[in-house]
Amino acid sequence: MLYKLWKLARPSPVLLLLTGFLIILSAVSGLASPWIIRYAVDNLILTGRVHLLWMAAMAIIVFSLLQTGCTFAARYLAEYMGQSSLLDLRNKLYRHLNQLSFSFYDSARTGDIMSRLTVDTNILNNFFGFAAINIVTNSLTILGIIIVLFYWNWQLGLAFLLITPAVVHGINTHAGKVQPAFSRLHRQLGKMTNILEESLTGIGLVKLTGSEAYELEKFEQQNREYLLTTMSVLKISSLWQPYVQFLTTLGIAVAMWSGGRAVIEGSITTGVLIGFITYMGMLVRPIRQTGRMVNVVARSLAAGQRIFEVLNWEPDIKDAPDAYPLPPVKGHVCYENVSFSYDGKNQILEEINLTVEPGQMVALVGPTGAGKTTLIHLIDRFYDPVGGSIKIDGHDLKRVTLESLRRQLGIVLQDTFIFNTTIRENIAYGKPSATNDEVERAARLAQIHDFIISLPMGYDTAVGTRGMTLSGGERQRIAFARVLLTNPRLLILDEATSELDAQTEAALHKAIHEVIKNRTVIIIAHRLWTIQNADKILVLSGGRIVESGSHQELLRLDGNYSRFYDLFLQNKKLPDNFDFGGGSQAK
Numbered sequence: 001m002l003y004k005l006w007k008l009a010r011p012s013p014v015l016l017l018l019t020g021f022l023i024i025l026s027a028v029s030g031l032a033s034p035w036i037i038r039y040a041v042d043n044l045i046l047t048g049r050v051h052l053l054w055m056a057a058m059a060i061i062v063f064s065l066l067q068t069g070c071t072f073a074a075r076y077l078a079e080y081m082g083q084s085s086l087l088d089l090r091n092k093l094y095r096h097l098n099q100l101s102f103s104f105y106d107s108a109r110t111g112d113i114m115s116r117l118t119v120d121t122n123i124l125n126n127f128f129g130f131a132a133i134n135i136v137t138n139s140l141t142i143l144g145i146i147i148v149l150f151y152w153n154w155q156l157g158l159a160f161l162l163i164t165p166a167v168v169h170g171i172n173t174h175a176g177k178v179q180p181a182f183s184r185l186h187r188q189l190g191k192m193t194n195i196l197e198e199s200l201t202g203i204g205l206v207k208l209t210g211s212e213a214y215e216l217e218k219f220e221q222q223n224r225e226y227l228l229t230t231m232s233v234l235k236i237s238s239l240w241q242p243y244v245q246f247l248t249t250l251g252i253a254v255a256m257w258s259g260g261r262a263v264i265e266g267s268i269t270t271g272v273l274i275g276f277i278t279y280m281g282m283l284v285r286p287i288r289q290t291g292r293m294v295n296v297v298a299r300s301l302a303a304g305q306r307i308f309e310v311l312n313w314e315p316d317i318k319d320a321p322d323a324y325p326l327p328p329v330k331g332h333v334c335y336e337n338v339s340f341s342y343d344g345k346n347q348i349l350e351e352i353n354l355t356v357e358p359g360q361m362v363a364l365v366g367p368t369g370a371g372k373t374t375l376i377h378l379i380d381r382f383y384d385p386v387g388g389s390i391k392i393d394g395h396d397l398k399r400v401t402l403e404s405l406r407r408q409l410g411i412v413l414q415d416t417f418i419f420n421t422t423i424r425e426n427i428a429y430g431k432p433s434a435t436n437d438e439v440e441r442a443a444r445l446a447q448i449h450d451f452i453i454s455l456p457m458g459y460d461t462a463v464g465t466r467g468m469t470l471s472g473g474e475r476q477r478i479a480f481a482r483v484l485l486t487n488p489r490l491l492i493l494d495e496a497t498s499e500l501d502a503q504t505e506a507a508l509h510k511a512i513h514e515v516i517k518n519r520t521v522i523i524i525a526h527r528l529w530t531i532q533n534a535d536k537i538l539v540l541s542g543g544r545i546v547e548s549g550s551h552q553e554l555l556r557l558d559g560n561y562s563r564f565y566d567l568f569l570q571n572k573k574l575p576d577n578f579d580f581g582g583g584s585q586a587k
């Protein structure tokens with residue numbers, strides 16, 4: 001995992017070398033002070049050369065300044081390298097998430113994904129910058145101190161080494177417990193973010209159903225779990241600091257005892273003992289920090305694992321190796337024996353055969369759950385059929401590039417997505433280069449221009465999260481304008497089912513009328529107007545086409561459609577639960 005993280009970071013070799021050099025300089029200058037103290041005690045203080053003491057004091061200050069400068073520069077460079085890598089990583093993750101198939105998001109937990117992209121990358125932030133530099137600096141400092149101690153007096157060095165097994169054992173135990181604990185912590189955070197994300201997205205439903213208390217309880221429970229998990233992590237990491245403090249004090253006591261005797265016996269000088277004890281004191285910070293860094297590394301490994309999991313998710317639907325761009329679409333669509341299942345068990349569509357000629361409008365009608373939306377999501381390749389094939393102008397969709405296909409399709413779904421930005425940007429979403437005139441022309445055709453200019457800020461009006469400040473009819477007409485701007489030859493529409501007032505209904509019809517002109521249109525029809533004007537109507541039930549023909553042909557057939565149409569005339573709306581005679585849904 002560490003190697004994978006290293007490969008991910010790909011730091012610049014020049015900056016890396018420079019940082020390494022600065023770290024070594026910082027560690028060496030940090031080691032200088034006790035050495036100077038030893039010299040000053042033995043050669044200046046005990047010999048009474050007071051007038052030279054200022055030089056020793058100055059030397060300590062100079063080395064300390066050097067250490068400060070080098071540490072600053074090394075940290076800054078390491079942070080710069082770390083942040084640059086993270087910038088790339090976040091972009092890479094986001095690009096990857098965009099490439100994943102639509103089906104992935106059917107079951108994915110958005111909160112969890114967001115937490116991986118933000119929290120986990122932020123944890124790596126510590127690892128690449130501050131942890132990496134601390135680990136290297138501390139290791140060098142500890143090694144340097146050990147070398148100096150042995151060089152001064154190997155017996156005293158050995159006394160120091162007495163505490164080493166306890167330190168190593170401590171770090172090991174610490175690391176073994178800390179990593180799983182942090183993995184638990186991250187999972188818990190993902191769960192909490194998920195609950196938050198879902199309840200805020202569905203805040204309307206939460207309020208309408210008076211479920212605030214229920215949502216609060218769910219959140220509080222996860223929040224409590226998070227606290228418990230955090231406490232278990234803190235218990236492990238809090239023990240570490242006092243443990244190291246005790247060990248080093250133990251080392252100092254041993255040094256005092258055996259070193260003091262050595263001074264009295266004359267085998268070492270007073271300066272050596274004082275220098276030795278100063279070094280021992282200096283050890284507390286790097287050892288303690290190394291333990292803390294074990295935490296950071298453990299957290300980073302857990303975070304890295306979750307990030308690599310994202311990068312390993314493969315899109316189900318991607319370009320074939322020999323995929324070619326779909327030539328400009330004329331609008332001929334052909335479904336040949338298409339069948340589909342979401343889970344490999346329940347057939348949602350069976351043996352669908354359908355041909356749409358360029359410029360035709362085909363309406364799909366059928367009860368809820370019949371498979372209408374699924375059928376149109378096979379054209380945009382949100383899903384691929386499990387049997388049969390779909391062709392546009394004779395090109396099998398699996399052979400053309402996704403980008404060229406989707407760029408040429410215009411799709412307006414029932415639950416239109418509106419971004420939290422201005423109306424202008426929402427309309428220009430599929431074509432950011434569009435001029436103001438183009439945006440306005442599209443809005444006029446979609447019968448929404450007059451409404452937009454009646455707003456105080458006109459096209460620059462911000463529409464709130466998911467277009468909350470707009471009505472359903474207005475949102476849909478903005479979506480029409482968005483599609484008109486890209487001028488697609490093939491248009492797929494899912495008409496709104498909701499009841500609209502007469503004026504909005506009329507505006508929407510006029511908009512649809514403009515939108516469908518000179519295009520091939522496949523429309524999931526919920527309204528009388530649309531059905532009557534369709535060149536062909538397909539009645540879908542239980543995943544099969546049970547009747548097909550023009551409105552008049554189907555009425556003459558006097559079958560399910562005509563019964564359904566009579567009902568429709570009475571209700572002014574398609575009855576969702578009408579039995580079209582296609583049997584029960586295949587599920």
Ligand SMILES: Nc1ncnc2c1ncn2[C@@H]1O[C@H](COP(=O)(O)OP(=O)(O)OP(=O)(O)O)[C@@H](O)[C@H]1O
Binds near residue numbers: 106342367371374
């Ligand atoms: N992402 C999915 N994963 C699994 N099953 C799904 C998925 N989407 C839809 N289904 C199931 O597939 C069947 C057909 O759904 P589909 O949305 O295509 O019907 P529809 O005719 O468009 O219905 P409606 O008119 O209510 O929108 C339904 O039984 C539905 O539960």
